[in-house]
Amino acid sequence: MKRGSVIGNIAKDLNLESSKLSTRNIRIDATGNRKRYCDINLSNGDLIVADRIDREELCGEKLSCVIKRDIVLENPLELHLLSLHVQDINDNSPQFKEESINIEIHELAVKSTDPGLFTIGLHSGEIRTQRDISESDSMKQNLVVSVKDNGQPSLSATCSMYLLISDNLAEVPELKDISYDENNSKLTSYLIIALVSVSTFFLTFIIIILGVRFLSQEKAQAVV
Known part of the structure; x- marks a missing residue:
């Protein structure tokens, strides 16, 4: 529930007149740095949400989750136990994680x-x-x-x-197709490598022949 939401009415539960709530200094005791989680509206006695209430954080996976606080009144001094039952209100759907589906399933x-x-x-x-x-x-x-x-x-x-x-994965049509595609891919790669190698060798051979002819012509001109 959002902050300010009304949970109940303390004045009605304790049979108190709303006009006397302020004079009797009614309050929720939260000694020991405990969160109050709720407050009392002194004008009408409504019990309202004051802090965020996280059921999983408070009680984990327990079936019952109860917050207990004391209600204090003065003139004369009175103590009343407040038991706040936190219900499991769903706001998130279960999820299957991609890396694992080993989740606790109820x-x-x-x-x-x-x-x-x-x-x-x-x-x-x-x-x-x-x-x-x-x-x-x-x-x-x-x-x-x-x-x-x-x-x-x-x-x-x-x-x-x-x-x-299947007891033989090689017989599975879907896997055969995958294997066939992989073989085709490997064969294509081998053909490309072979073609590049032959082309490189042929180009190198042509360069060597041209180089030899060029040197032979230079030598002939030098002799003349």
């Missing part, structure tokens, strides 16, 4: 070409086969991994995966 679903072939670890995120792969299974498998959190409202994210199953 609730998930896996859909594939063959739903009975794969399973996913509840906490590790590892995808495994849950039975032996047979020849009748499709060589191409499309998997959709979905992750959903427990927040309110629940947010989710999905990741698509494309798998090729």
Whole structure:
């Protein structure tokens, strides 16, 4: 909630008249350099948000998150315990990182070409086969991994995966095409290198012949 948002009304909860809040110097005790996180509006008794409240920073992954502070009143002196329950309000969807999908998953679903072939670890995120792969299974498998959190409202994210199953990678058409392209690329490189080498050798040979002829002509002119 944003700063200034109303959480509740202390005057109503404590059955106090709003006009007496100032005279009784009502306040939230935050001794020991603790954050108050909330303040009391002395004109009407509203409890309002005073500081940013980060649930993960306060309580981590705990299911329950409670901030406890004392409400102090004077003339006469009274102490009341304030318990502020911080709810898990969703504001960020789960994400699949490109370098790794080993994230903690609380609730998930896996859909594939063959739903009975794969399973996913509840906490590790590892995808495994849950039975032996047979020849009748499709060589191409499309998997959709979905992750959903427990927040309110629940947010989710999905990741698509494309798998090729084969006991001989050389027989996989997609990999054959890649290998063929790589071979073609290597062959092209070899041809270019050979052509450059032959051209360089031929050019060098021509230069040597011209040089020899030029020297022979100079010698002949010198003798004359």
